[in-house]
Amino acid sequence: MELTDLTKLGTLNLSMNHLTGQIPSSTGNFEWIETLHISRNQISGPIPLSMTSLTFLNHLNLSYHNLSGKIPTTNQFLTLDDPSIYQGNAGLCGRPLSTECPDSGQSKPGDDEEDGDGDGGAKFEKLGFIISIVIGFFVGFWGVCGTLIIKRSWRIAYFYFAGSVYTGVDFCKKLRGSYIVRSTMACAIPGV
Structure with missing residues (x-):
């Protein structure tokens, strides 16, 4: 049995354990995990995209490793916007860090709208929310006032x-x- 087979795990703290290698892509199997702390180890490589499927994740600490590449900008990673959870990883780039990603095949933090993923859906959702509020206001207001007038x-x-x-x-x-x-x-x- 592997650690990532524990799909109902809620909290995992592996900080300061001298772990090496990369974050396994099977980390995305933790269906119910809310807190994941794996800081201060010797982990290298990119943050696996499978971690974006951790929908219950609300506390993450990946600080002080040798991680590199673009920080994922989809799903739950949109809410993890504290730069301190990524500090000590000189190779990481993208939102929420101030370090922009190089143009070598990776998009910059603001280019997600052009790719059709990431922030573009959030803008569409926000626009839909605003439109529904405006329509609801007019229907409610004129439903009451119009009836009183007529x-x-x-x-x-x-x-x-x-x-x-x-x-x-x-x-x-x-x-x-x-x-x-x-x-x-x-x-x-x-x-x-």
Whole structure:
């Protein structure tokens, strides 16, 4: 049995264990992993793309290795934007690090939109969200206000209700005020 066969593992901390070699591509088999710390070892090579399938991953530490190549910019790696989790890896480049990747077959951090993957989908999703909010506002606003404009009986009932709410709130404020005055006077005047 290998470590990566433990698919239901939630936390794995292999920091400072003098591990060598590369991060195995089977690391993507950890279906439920939330925390993965493998910092301060002698691991080299690229970050395997299979790690982008770790959908529950919210804590990652790959600092102080000899890792190289572009940091993945898809799926869960979009949320892992703290540069300190990659520090100490002079060969790493791309987002969230300030080091841009060279043009030798790898894209720069901002080129994901042109490739059709990565950030382009997020922009489309954000645009769809904004459009749905605007449409929802207009439908809700004009659904209520349009009905009040068109149906006279609803308009009368609405303004009657709004007036009665205002009257009720005003009445409660006056009652509360008189209660406070009365209780203050009861403390100041003996026998009241």
